[in-house]
Amino acid sequence: MSNSADKGQDRLYQDLVRDLRQELASGLYPVGARLPAERELAARFGVSRPTVREALIALEVQGLIEVRVGSGAHVRKLPGAGEGSAAEGFNVSGFELSEARLLFESEAAALAATQATEEDLAEIARLVEEIARENADPDGTERADRQFHVAIARATRNAAIYDVIERLWDLRAASPEAALLHAKARSANIKPVVVEHAAILDALRRRDPDGARAAMRAHLTQVIDSLLFATEERQIAEARKAAQAKRERYARFSA
Amino acid sequence: MSNSADKGQDRLYQDLVRDLRQELASGLYPVGARLPAERELAARFGVSRPTVREALIALEVQGLIEVRVGSGAHVRKLPGAGEGSAAEGFNVSGFELSEARLLFESEAAALAATQATEEDLAEIARLVEEIARENADPDGTERADRQFHVAIARATRNAAIYDVIERLWDLRAASPEAALLHAKARSANIKPVVVEHAAILDALRRRDPDGARAAMRAHLTQVIDSLLFATEERQIAEARKAAQAKRERYARFSA
DNA sequence: AAATCCTTTTGGTCTGACCAATATTATTGA
DNA sequence: TCAATAATATTGGTCAGACCAAAAGGATTT
Incomplete structure (x- = not known):
């Protein structure tokens, strides 16, 4: 044998x-x-x-x-599905990642509003435009989106924050589920995303921490909603229930 | 060794x-x-x-x-880093780490207040007592302190958040400056730390997100102040100036 | 100076043994 | 009869020492 x-x-x-x-x-x-x-x-x-x-x-x-x-x-589990080269093997769900981003990136945006240099703001502005333009290529949009968010983290001028937020995106790249869902969820909503990005940039330029936090929060909340909606499409009944619970989860948190 | x-x-x-x-x-x-x-x-x-x-x-x-x-x-690569050029987490100053913790752990505490299980709370309570008891051994206190904060991250029931906060502590362990300064800054302030930990635990038990966030924020702000004070002792004149700037930095941010 | 040989270092694997934790079976007591 | 308990078997955890092959480093020869 x-x-x-x-x-x-x-x-x-x-x-x-x-x-x-x-x-x-x-x-x-x-x-x-x-x-x-x-x-x-x-x-x-x-x-x-x-x-x-x-x-x-x-x-x-x-x-x-x-x-x-x-x-x-x-x-413990069968080999197959989520193979990839995920050396770490973290089984982080897309929802968990989005929730973490909602918490951390919102705060990072607030700090960035007080610390960003003119170069940071110029770079972020460039990325906003790029996303607005490149709405055709899905891969390019994905990459530009990451660059936009990471640029804000860099604008905090804090290496630890930058490192951690970049790590969240690495985890996302390692989670096929998360990336796919996001791509699907975003495909139909590019224009709103651009508007939200612009709102974040605007708050950063005004050096308004609370405004930046709120704008980022609104943006990521929208992302989560899209994600939950995409999930629902796939797993109609049960998913709807779970999604509702998750909505309540962060709704309760931010109340 | x-x-x-x-x-x-x-x-x-x-x-x-x-x-x-x-x-x-x-x-x-x-x-x-x-x-x-x-x-x-x-x-x-x-x-x-x-x-x-x-x-x-x-x-x-x-x-x-x-x-x-x-x-x-x-x-082949350093632990923690996903990949890419994120191999450099070394020149992270103690201040940057503390600032990142101030932002992220406060939010995590707020979420934990809504998500922690009874087991989580029991574990956190145990660690609070352990720190209050073991105030003799510096090494033990350091480890217990990390466990306390990481336990709160775990209580968010979110693997991504847990992973990221653990990474912050890994970065701290990799930064001798940060660890040393913290140890020194804390050595004279064990009792206040215990009180602050108890306050955080109390808010978690009350399922009070805003209270938990505020308590964690107060705690870490205190830590930063101690750290800045310890820094000042070493680099009298220039450090004083820099510390003042840093105080203004997060004061402005949280305003 | 370059190519070659030899010795050392280092990982790769095996054998056989002992211990500790768990599971299984047999025993006992009500 | 059946549940609690004790004895036994199974299984992973670790160790010690040994041998081999690949690679590296140094000495020798050309």
């Missing part, structure tokens, strides 16, 4: 990881099931127990299994 | 992963650098080579290092 000498990698444990992933994908071990004992796997694959162990740790770090002493290695 | 017997996880290799991630974050090994040999790490951490090996494989799966036979384990 175990084809041992097909694609020889540098290290044996990598072969094992590949084989085990395949067995997991095959449905041989459903979620929650227990994998064979380490000693048994070692015998079956013709390797030593330390090697099996390394493979299991790799799978565990990837979130596929969970090993419990005395109990064994249990399947 | 690294104390090995502090926070015992289930498995030794996880302790090692944590220690090594911290050393990576500290900038001790820049990107491309070679980590010590497995045998050397084993001796240094008082574990066996297979255990070191498991930790290295975990780091490799996470994309942080790359191990090559005969050559060694090389740093």
Whole structure:
């Protein structure tokens, strides 16, 4: 059964990881099931127990299994879907990301209103125009949108804030769900987005912290609404319920 | 050096992963650098080579290092950073970090007030007591303080927020200046800190978002003041000027 | 100075053993 | 009979020492 000498990698444990992933994908071990004992796997694959162990740790770090002493290695989720090269493997939902942005970017905008240099404002203005113009290319819009928001973070003149907000966008890039939903949600709403961006820029130029915070808040709230709407389209009934709960969540928070 | 017997996880290799991630974050090994040999790490951490090996494989799966036979384990990217050019989180000043925390943790506290579970609140309460008790050991207080703030982030029930705030503390750990200053600034002010923590906890229990935000804001403002004072002691004249400017900075922002 | 050989270092793997946590089975007591 | 308990088996966690192969570094030769 175990084809041992097909694609020889540098290290044996990598072969094992590949084989085990395949067995997991095959449905041989459903979620929650227990994998064979380490000693048994070692015998079956013709390797030593330390090697099996390394493979299991790799799978565990990837979130596929969970090993419990005395109990064994249990399947946590099947490989497949959200693959990507997400080294971190954070399963952050699109809603969580948007909520985090709502909180943090609003505050960052307020601070930026007091700290932005003229160069910062010019750069932000340039990006607003670019988005207004490039509304054709979806990929380009996505990139320009990120640049717009990151530019505001940079305008706080605070490296920690800049770093953290950039990280939120990295997480988003690593979450296919979030990116897809946003793209879909935005596709029909480019003009409002441009208007909202302009409102944020305006507040920054007026050096109005509260205005910038409010404008950013309004913008991201709108984004969340679009996102929730897109979600609803896909999962009609249940999603509607969940979305309502989520709306209440941040509504209650900002009340 | 690294104390090995502090926070015992289930498995030794996880302790090692944590220690090594911290050393990576500290900038001790820049990107491309070679980590010590497995045998050397084993001796240094008082574990066996297979255990070191498991930790290295975990780091490799996470994309942080790359191990090559005969050559060694090389740093591929620093922990925390998503990728791109965000590899530089080093020249983040203590003030910038504190300012970021003031903005973000205050908002997180407000959200946590609406989302925290009873378990979250119990955990936070436990940490408040622990800090009040352990005011002798400086290292323990530092760790407990981090746990307190991170627990609040976790109580938002939002993985993105939790991730980002934890990252801020990682940056702080990587900035010796910030950690030292904070330790010094706090050493004389443990009692007020405990009171402020209690106030935050109280607001969370009352499910009072605005109260929690205000309490956290007051706490971190106090921290910044202590930090600026400690800074002033070192750089008497110029620092005084700069500190005044910084005070005005966030005073204007929160006005 | 360049190419080659040799020694050292370093990771890759194995064997076999012991311990601790968990699960399983057998035993006991009501 | 059945639940609580004790004994046993299974399983992961770790260690020690050993051997091999790849890579690196230095010495030697051309």
